[in-house]
Structures are given as structure tokens and as C-alpha cells.
Amino acid sequence: MSYRTVIGLEIHVQLMTKTKAFCPCRADVFELPANTAVCPVCTGQPGALPVVNSSMVEYAAKIALALNCNVHEYSRFDRKNYFYPDLPKGYQITQYFYPIATSGYMDIDVDEQVKRIRIRKLHIEEDAGKLIHEGDSITQAHYSLVDMNRCGVPLVEIVTEPDLSSPKEARLFVEKLRTILRYLQVSTGDMEKGALRCDANISVVDEINNIQSNRVEVKNMNSFRFIEKALEYEEQRIIDALKNGQNVEKETRGWDLSNRITISMRGKEEESDYRYFPEPDIPPVILSEEKLDQIKSTLVELPDQKVERFVELYKIPRYDATVLAMDKEIADFYEACVKKIGKPKEVSNLIMTEMLREMKQLETEQIKITPEHIYELFSLMDKGEISIKMAKDIFPQIFRTGKMPSQVLEEKGIRQISDEKLIEEIVRKAMIQNPKAVEQYRSGKTNIIGYFVGQVMKETKGSANPQLVNDVVKRLLEGSS
Amino acid sequence: MIKIDEKLIKHLEALAALELTPQQRKSIEKDMQEILGYMELLNEVNVDSIDPMYTPIENSVDLREDLVRESECVDLIRSNFPKERSGHIVVPGIHA
Numbered sequence: 001m002s003y004r005t006v007i008g009l010e011i012h013v014q015l016m017t018k019t020k021a022f023c024p025c026r027a028d029v030f031e032l033p034a035n036t037a038v039c040p041v042c043t044g045q046p047g048a049l050p051v052v053n054s055s056m057v058e059y060a061a062k063i064a065l066a067l068n069c070n071v072h073e074y075s076r077f078d079r080k081n082y083f084y085p086d087l088p089k090g091y092q093i094t095q096y097f098y099p100i101a102t103s104g105y106m107d108i109d110v111d112e113q114v115k116r117i118r119i120r121k122l123h124i125e126e127d128a129g130k131l132i133h134e135g136d137s138i139t140q141a142h143y144s145l146v147d148m149n150r151c152g153v154p155l156v157e158i159v160t161e162p163d164l165s166s167p168k169e170a171r172l173f174v175e176k177l178r179t180i181l182r183y184l185q186v187s188t189g190d191m192e193k194g195a196l197r198c199d200a201n202i203s204v205v206d207e208i209n210n211i212q213s214n215r216v217e218v219k220n221m222n223s224f225r226f227i228e229k230a231l232e233y234e235e236q237r238i239i240d241a242l243k244n245g246q247n248v249e250k251e252t253r254g255w256d257l258s259n260r261i262t263i264s265m266r267g268k269e270e271e272s273d274y275r276y277f278p279e280p281d282i283p284p285v286i287l288s289e290e291k292l293d294q295i296k297s298t299l300v301e302l303p304d305q306k307v308e309r310f311v312e313l314y315k316i317p318r319y320d321a322t323v324l325a326m327d328k329e330i331a332d333f334y335e336a337c338v339k340k341i342g343k344p345k346e347v348s349n350l351i352m353t354e355m356l357r358e359m360k361q362l363e364t365e366q367i368k369i370t371p372e373h374i375y376e377l378f379s380l381m382d383k384g385e386i387s388i389k390m391a392k393d394i395f396p397q398i399f400r401t402g403k404m405p406s407q408v409l410e411e412k413g414i415r416q417i418s419d420e421k422l423i424e425e426i427v428r429k430a431m432i433q434n435p436k437a438v439e440q441y442r443s444g445k446t447n448i449i450g451y452f453v454g455q456v457m458k459e460t461k462g463s464a465n466p467q468l469v470n471d472v473v474k475r476l477l478e479g480s481s
Numbered sequence: 482m483i484k485i486d487e488k489l490i491k492h493l494e495a496l497a498a499l500e501l502t503p504q505q506r507k508s509i510e511k512d513m514q515e516i517l518g519y520m521e522l523l524n525e526v527n528v529d530s531i532d533p534m535y536t537p538i539e540n541s542v543d544l545r546e547d548l549v550r551e552s553e554c555v556d557l558i559r560s561n562f563p564k565e566r567s568g569h570i571v572v573p574g575i576h577a
Contacts, residue, residue, distance in 0.1 A: 017547050024550035034568035035559055039552030054544035076535065083498040085572045132569065145569035273496060283538040 002207040003242070005235050007170050007200055008162035011177065012155050013187045014127065014195040015059045020152035021126040022050030022093065022282075029149035030193055042126075042152035044089030049281055052077075056154040057285055059186040060100050060124045061295050063156055066180050066302055067119050069104030073287050077124075077279040085146050086129035094157075096276045099123035100285070106180070107304065108172045109322060117173055118161040127153040162201065167231035171224050174198050175326075179303050183328050191223050198227055204238040213238045214247050218262055220254040230255035234262050306331055314344035323352055329367060330356070336371040341378045350374065354395040368402040377405045384418050384465050417464040423456060423472045430455040431476065441477045449473055482521055485514045 020027045023041035040048035064071045078096040104119035132145040158177070164170050178189035178196055188195045203215040218234055221227045234253065241248050253262040301309070303325045310321035310331075325331045330351065337347045351374075359365065377398070380386045386394075386409065394408045401408070417423065430452055431438050441448045452473045456464050483489075490506050490513075501509065552558075564571040 019545075019547050019549050023552075024545070024548060025552060026549050035562075035570070036555060036568070037551075038555055038558055040554055040558070043558055045554075045558070051545040053547055055547035057544060081496075083496070085570075085575070131575075133574070142574045144572050144574055145566060146572055147569055273492075275496075278535045280536065283536055283540075283542040285544075286540070286542075 007164040021154040034147040064101035067104040069101035094125035095123035214250040
């Protein structure tokens with residue numbers, strides 16, 4: 001049996017403009033009390049007129065350029081009509097006939113291979129309000145609560161071609177997209193807060209019998225992990241149906257977090273009928289070549305370009321460069337450290353293992369320390385005051401408290417012992433206690449040196465400078481006192 | 482002309498989230514036939530060589546600067562909520 005999975009994504013990105021798409025209400029409404037950032041335009045009062053937010057168009061163009069799209073000089077808004085309590089106007093303003101951008105692509109790294117995912121279109125639209133359903137589920141709720149703060153918050157919708165062939169690729173795509181959005185500083189990309197939302201269309205082809213399953217739309221996957229989990233579940237469900245000579249319904253399903261399954265959300269009975277028509281209240285958006293050039297000139301270095309530069313300039317492995325470039329803040333931090341310290345590979349090791357592990361454990365994306373901290377840590381190692389092991393041991397404390405490495409060392413009372421006299425004393429003591437071992441060494445059994453080094457480490461609780469200990473032991477055993 | 486029958490009226494009824502009585506359906510069917518019939522007049526105009534015009538403004542229009550201005554109507558808007566709870570509008574359950 002041979003099955004091929006076909007996945008296409010529709011991704012909604014909340015733009016972090018200051019104001020809403022078509023009115024000057026605040027767009028950053030996540031933590032506001034319900035229905036406080038509203039006005040006649042975004043609540044659909046009769047006669048209110050929408051006016052296009054310039055930053056919204058600029059941000060959308062930036063995303064489109066970063067995704068290698070064709071950005072159109074002429075785009076227009078349309079009305080998508082439907083009734084739902086989160087949509088006070090009874091229609092959503094979107095771009096249906098003339099989207100701002102089409103035919104782009106983004107490359108993702110899948111198992112060390114570059115795979116190109118084509119982008120069909122990218123358009124601007126407005127968000128709907130937020131609904132809270134009273135009761136156990138939407139279908140059982142007797143009433144719902146509406147907050148219109150989110151009505152009219154600008155969104156960019158990105159639609160890919162069905163070029164993704166596994167749930168993992170889908171996750172990688174959304175992860176990389178978020179990285180790009182953050183580089184561009186056009187969206188927080190925060191999935192948990194709904195600033196990045198992903199729907200997927202999935203179908204499976206039975207390649208032997210040449211049968212393609214119906215397409216299922218999966219919604220409600222509000223984290224990277226759930227994208228992969230939900231699609232894996234759905235993929236298996238479709239394959240199971242095909243194996244039994246059946247098909248799945250062409251329907252919309254949602255990821256049910258608590259039961260880890262997808263469930264049917266909407267009956268198949270009603271095919272959506274949105275009766276799109278041009279929005280008569282908004283003139284077309286003209287993005288002149290001049291304006292587009294100006295936007296292009298403000299584009300920062302994007303992740304792919306950064307990876308190339310890191311590999312070229314710092315001679316670090318492509319894998320390292322890719323990991324570092326996933327987060328702009330980390331990449332910038334890395335670069336600042338290398339500029340001060342040099343040692344690009346050593347610095348990359350420390351950041352990739354120690355720092356990223358801390359960030360993951362603390363579930364934080366903030367870096368409280370400065371390149372100065374890393375610089376001091378490396379200086380202490382260079383001077384032989386601490387070993388690499390000690391550096392790694394104290395790193396969590398440095399990262400969590402923001403204290404300088406020297407301060408942490410002092411507080412913990414740990415310091416690499418580089419006092420030659422002290423080490424000599426310990427070695428001499430060990431030699432007196434074990435004359436046999438000294439004898440053995442002198443009669444040619446030189447690997448007994450490890451025993452004495454071990455004694456010193458035991459005595460100093462591992463804080464002696466290993467290189468120095470080695471030298472001292474060797475010197476004393478060889479009798480040159 | 483598009484066929485106006487009970488099936489279409491029921492479809493529009495569902496789209497508009499309305500509930501009509503059989504009498505209302507009949508009367509709307511008749512109204513719509515008359516309205517759309519009148520609109521058929523437009524088909525007499527030959528527009529073969531003319532591009533559709535979506536808006537009289539096809540030139541570039543200044544966009545709005547991205548500056549927050551709080552509406553003075555927030556309280557007025559909220560005073561119109563038919564039923565309110567902790568700032569939210571209370572609406573009937575979606576599928577209840």
C-alpha cells in the first residue's frame with residue numbers, strides 16, 4: 001500500500017498595527033475589557049464609513065515581499081456576507097477578486113532538504129469579534145457573549161498551494177512563517193493568543209488504486225504541536241477509510257484538545273454561499289512602484305539570508321546557523337557575542353545548548369542577559385579560572401538572575417582553584433599516603449597519574465583547574481619537585 | 482432572468498437568518514419577481530465594449546495614518562446592547 005498525503009494551509013496573521021483595519025480604534029485589544037475599543041465603523045453602525053489603514057497595507061506588502069509574492073499595484077476590497085453574532089456588519093471586508101499579492105513561495109528545511117512551498121495568494125481582511133459560549137460546547141450553549149473589540153483588527157490571510165506532504169511539513173511551514181513575521185515585526189505570531197491561526201486542507205491519495213480521498217478542512221489547531229498532532233490524526237483517519245474501501249466526508253473538522261481527536265464541526269448540508277461583491281465604500285488600493293520600492297528598502301535581512309551569511313562569515317555549520325536564525329533576537333545576541341569574543345563555534349555551542357535549553361525550560365522568549373555576560377564567562381574560561389563544565393553549571397543561574405558570572409561564582413563560593421601551591425600541597429599529601437602508587441609510576445606505569453589527579457579533584461570538589469593539576473602531578477611524580 | 486421560486490426564497494431566508502411564514506414567502510416571491518423583472522431593463526443596454534466600473538474613484542486615494550483615536554461613541558454604542566453582561570452583549574446560543 002502506498003499513500004501520499006496532500007496538505008494546503010490557510011493561515012491568518014494578525015497584524016500589529018496601532019489601529020484597526022478601517023477605523024482608528026486600538027488594534028491591540030487582547031487584554032482590554034470587553035467592548036471598549038469600538039466605534040461606529042467596527043460595530044457596523046449605519047452610515048459609518050471605513051478608511052484604509054496605511055500601516056496595514058504596508059505590513060501586508062512586507063509579508064508578501066518576504067514570501068516572494070507578486071505584489072499588485074492595484075488591489076481592492078470585497079464584502080463576504082454571512083450572519084454570525086461575531087460579525088456586526090453582516091459581512092466581512094476582505095480581498096476576494098483582486099488580492100494584494102499572488103504566486104509566491106517559501107522554502108522550508110525538511111530533513112536537511114530544502115523544499116519549496118508555493119503560495120497561491122495573500123490578501124488583507126478584517127478580523128471578527130470574539131464569542132464566549134456559555135455551556136460545555138458551542139452546540140449546547142443556550143446563549144453566547146459577544147466582545148466586538150476584535151472586530152476590524154487587520155489580518156493577512158496566506159493561502160498555500162497543496163504542496164505540503166506531511167503533518168510535519170505543515171508544522172515546519174508555520175514555524176518558519178512565524179519566524180519571518182517576527183523578523184519583519186509585523187505580527188507577534190503568538191498562536192496561543194490567536195495572532196497566528198492555521199487551518200489546513202488535507203486529503204490522501206491511494207497511489208496504487210489511484211484514488212484520491214475527499215478533502216477535509218481542519219480548524220482549531222492553536223499551537224505548532226497541535227498542527228502536527230491534528231493532521232497526523234486526520235491523515236490516519238483518512239487512510240483507514242481508504243483501506244476499508246471507503247471515503248471520508250467532505251467537511252470541516254476541529255481539533256478537540258482534551259480528547260486528542262478531530263470532530264466534525266459543520267454539517268455537509270449547507271455549502272457556503274458568501275455572495276462576494278466589491279466593497280462600494282472603499283476605493284481601490286494603489287501601491288505605486290515608488291511606494292513598493294520604498295517598502296522593499298526597509299526590509300530587514302530575512303532568516304534564509306542570515307543563515308547564508310552566518311555560514312559564510314562565521315564558518316559555523318548550516319545546522320547551527322539555522323537554529324540561531326530561527327529567532328531574530330537570538331541571532332542578534334549570537335552576533336553581538338561573537339563580535340566581542342570571537343570563537344563563533346564555541347559561542348554557538350553555548351547558546352544552542354545552554355541558553356536555548358534554559359529558554360525552553362522557562363518557557364520564555366526573553367533574553368535577560370547581555371553579550372557582556374557571555375564575554376565574561378569566556379574570559380573566565382580563557383584565564384583558566386573556571387572549566388567549561390563549571391561554566392555550564394552556573395549558566396542557568398546567570399540566565400535566570402541576570403547576574404554576572406563572576407558574581408554567581410562568588411555567591412556560590414565556587415572558583416576554579418588555580419593556586420599552584422595549594423595543588424602541590426594536596427598532591428604531596430597523596431604521594432605520602434600512597435608510596436606504592438608513586439613507586440608504580442616511577443617504574444613506568446605512567447597511567448597511574450589518573451589516580452593522583454582524581455585525589456586532587458576529590459579534595460577540591462572538582463574545582464581545581466584540570467590542566468594545572470595534570471602538570472603539577474606529573475612534575476612531582478617525576479621527582480623534579 | 483433568475484428563477485424566483487419557493488426554493489430560492491427559502492435559501493435566501495436561511496442566508497438572512499430569517500424565519501418567514503408561508504404567506505410572507507408568497508408575498509416576497511411576488512415582490513422579488515417584480516423588482517428583478519424591472520431590473521431586467523438594464524439588460525437592454527449594450528455594454529459589450531465597456532469594462533465594468535466598480536467605483537468612480539480609480540485613482541490613488543490617501544490612506545489613513547495609523548494613529549489611535551478613541552471613539553467618543555463607546556458608551557452610546559454600549560447603551561444600545563439589548564442585553565449586557567460584564568460588558569459583553571448577550572446573544573442566543575448559536576445552535577441552541
